[in-house]
Amino acid sequence: MDQHVDKQADVFFMRLESEFSVGEIAMIEFKNEFENSVAEPYGMNWSLHTDDIVPRMALFVSKYNHCLYDLLSRHDSGELNVDIPFIVSNHRDLQSIAEQFSIPFYHIPITKETRAEAETRQLQLLEENRIDFVVLARYMQIVSSRIIDEYPNKIINIHHSFLPAFAGAKPYHAAFNRGVKIIGATCHYVTAALDAGPIIEQDVTTVSHTHTIKDFIAKGRDLEKIVLARGVQLHLRRKTMVYNNKTVIFS
Amino acid sequence: MDQHVDKQADVFFMRLESEFSVGEIAMIEFKNEFENSVAEPYGMNWSLHTDDIVPRMALFVSKYNHCLYDLLSRHDSGELNVDIPFIVSNHRDLQSIAEQFSIPFYHIPITKETRAEAETRQLQLLEENRIDFVVLARYMQIVSSRIIDEYPNKIINIHHSFLPAFAGAKPYHAAFNRGVKIIGATCHYVTAALDAGPIIEQDVTTVSHTHTIKDFIAKGRDLEKIVLARGVQLHLRRKTMVYNNKTVIFS
Amino acid sequence: MDQHVDKQADVFFMRLESEFSVGEIAMIEFKNEFENSVAEPYGMNWSLHTDDIVPRMALFVSKYNHCLYDLLSRHDSGELNVDIPFIVSNHRDLQSIAEQFSIPFYHIPITKETRAEAETRQLQLLEENRIDFVVLARYMQIVSSRIIDEYPNKIINIHHSFLPAFAGAKPYHAAFNRGVKIIGATCHYVTAALDAGPIIEQDVTTVSHTHTIKDFIAKGRDLEKIVLARGVQLHLRRKTMVYNNKTVIFS
């Protein structure tokens, strides 16, 4: 059991992980009973999850392969307790990786003209495959509010900077030009405001004047992979709670 | 010997540290000879320093004592090869620490009306004491360009955030409100643009939802001390070179 | 509230921090009631502490000043909620620091012949001053079991290596000779086995071939200070629990 009290916001958080030996019916009964006699009277937001139902994750990618490789190889080695019904990309570059791992790959190109249509197709795929959450593994397109609204706090992005520094495009170039001595990566839930959603996980690595932008990018790749994988794992284990555009991350 | 080439800016940097046994006159002759036959023909910016001349550092503080304590105790234990002719503050709070370490303390209060006069007094102290460089050890006043222009790349500040994130006032509050998972500190040379000078050193520490703003401040104190001390040490050992608002930090 | 279950050892841990408005008598009543109706029937080890009773810490030092300075300046700035009735040392080197901070200093030299006598004097001081716990702030003598037995899990040491690597004397020299790329410091409770007690806190910093043993020592000083201060703080806030020569450190 983990608890947290935010005194400023006056909210109480609790996460309880338990081992039970009960059938499905007892579970439903417990849920009803708890809802009626505890949760409702005390005005709780609550949810109950069982380990036997494996969450379903969709992957959105573009051209960079490192985060995709990393997530798929973790999945392959049993590290991530998740199903991956499909991968979507606006480019064909990573199709062969999807094939390596035998995961269906949908190529949905996006242009100004086809954006609305592409989003409709994406939403359709998400729905048909009963997707629980989406991971943008270096997906280089902005996700519209049409999709965000359907999956609130259920779209996870990896941004290649230490947010709020260097939000937006080309953060490694911006970091290089500013002459920082440390670069970072941030895993966050996607909201309508670009790169401003609740932060799940961050990490950094040192750089120096000897590093070129290319070196920043190479060092950053390792950060991005690890930080995204940690964020996905935290989400999968239901250790994240979101409120006031911030997260509580239970240990 | 350390070298660096910035191919974009087309600049070559070199730092050479050597042991010599020569008298003062031979040193002057070498300097002249090198200037005339090497440095000038090749258009170098260069300087020559000998270890026997101890640099003179002025400390500017306000009310926070941790960076002051830390620098003075490092100085006391022989870690910093520097003279500290005086400490200046716009408050009296830290006078007793100056006395503990037997360093002259000047109280120069600053109000809107007395600012110009106070700066004149500060400049006078710097000059009279033949100060080589100034360290703002959590000095809570903006240093005017009058002083900056006299000491270009010779005023070192510690900012309590991971720049460029959270520049300006109250960075811990801003970091807390944004819900970041890592906070930082940045040691940089002071320029006319606030918190935007060349970065010498940065470091970070992890935080979580369990930390209050007060915790951020306490954790940050340790960062600030260490990052400032490292920056001062790098400057003292002449391992920093500044160009294009960035630094080359030799190892 | 924080909980931990060690399934291997089959032990349940809990730490509960609460705000009450009760008088002293109610506290005593609560304690008795809880002991009789909960703790005893369930076989708990438990204790109850109130914030208004400030713990009393004795400092043992030798010749190195950095950890002493650091702890005293933290105490001075209100960071550590503790009383420091005295400092003991087997040398006179740090007496002036004790005086700077107006803390009684006892010089108890230790030789082979006087060891037993010195320990008797130390124990006497600890008792007379109703000391709750002892911090060895780079105390360069082995503490005998006579003292350890009186203060089980109440003597905190800082060892200047990443234990269990480089236990014993001269860890920086050993680290240098092994050519490691990272050095560390470890804060632990003192037990009869040298440098083998329950670990409270550890941290590391990077080194390279460019660093001499002197550099290792200088870099290590910063680590030692921080790691010891963190360990002391965790102990003070009663966030440490010890069992099986390990610690549970609540967040």
Place this chain on the structure above:
Amino acid sequence: MDQHVDKQADVFFMRLESEFSVGEIAMIEFKNEFENSVAEPYGMNWSLHTDDIVPRMALFVSKYNHCLYDLLSRHDSGELNVDIPFIVSNHRDLQSIAEQFSIPFYHIPITKETRAEAETRQLQLLEENRIDFVVLARYMQIVSSRIIDEYPNKIINIHHSFLPAFAGAKPYHAAFNRGVKIIGATCHYVTAALDAGPIIEQDVTTVSHTHTIKDFIAKGRDLEKIVLARGVQLHLRRKTMVYNNKTVIFS
């Protein structure tokens, strides 16, 4: 150009990286000239390498897939300038990964009885494929001196602890039992002494009482991958020099 002087050992190190536009013949002439007129008279150990000759790396693995996946995906994305003629394993578990990446896979099982024969086969493969260096990507067998002698400072291993702590088998179990707060990984050149060769790279990550041995192993996997990849990259870029069982790692 990078230099290092080890004053204790009285050795001078230098690494010079340059861009030339010369033909192969000029290169050979330069080499001869430098050898005769500079290197030999001054008693230098030296070597000259050109970027157009891609080094050839053999991978030895057993059952764990994470380091293999990681190296192959880095190779695939162009991050490692190396040829990988084959993968050897004493088990069949990772054969499918070799096939995913279209790299020849040799299954050479090892038992007490077949060890000598297996090593002969390994040596034969190394020779036939003109292998420059070997990477043990979590290869769970001891490499005999027969092979080490043929490839001095050319066999790179990843050990899953912060050496010299927890050398030998089951380091995560040992770390868990000791109750450390940080675990690590070490990339080193293989010598006849187990886990005692020159260290190329190390890194660590924090753990706590909440982590099980299984968690240690999972967290360690990420460390191992990164630390091994960094070590391989440093070796590939010829930034490592070995002497006195230590390394100089140029930046």
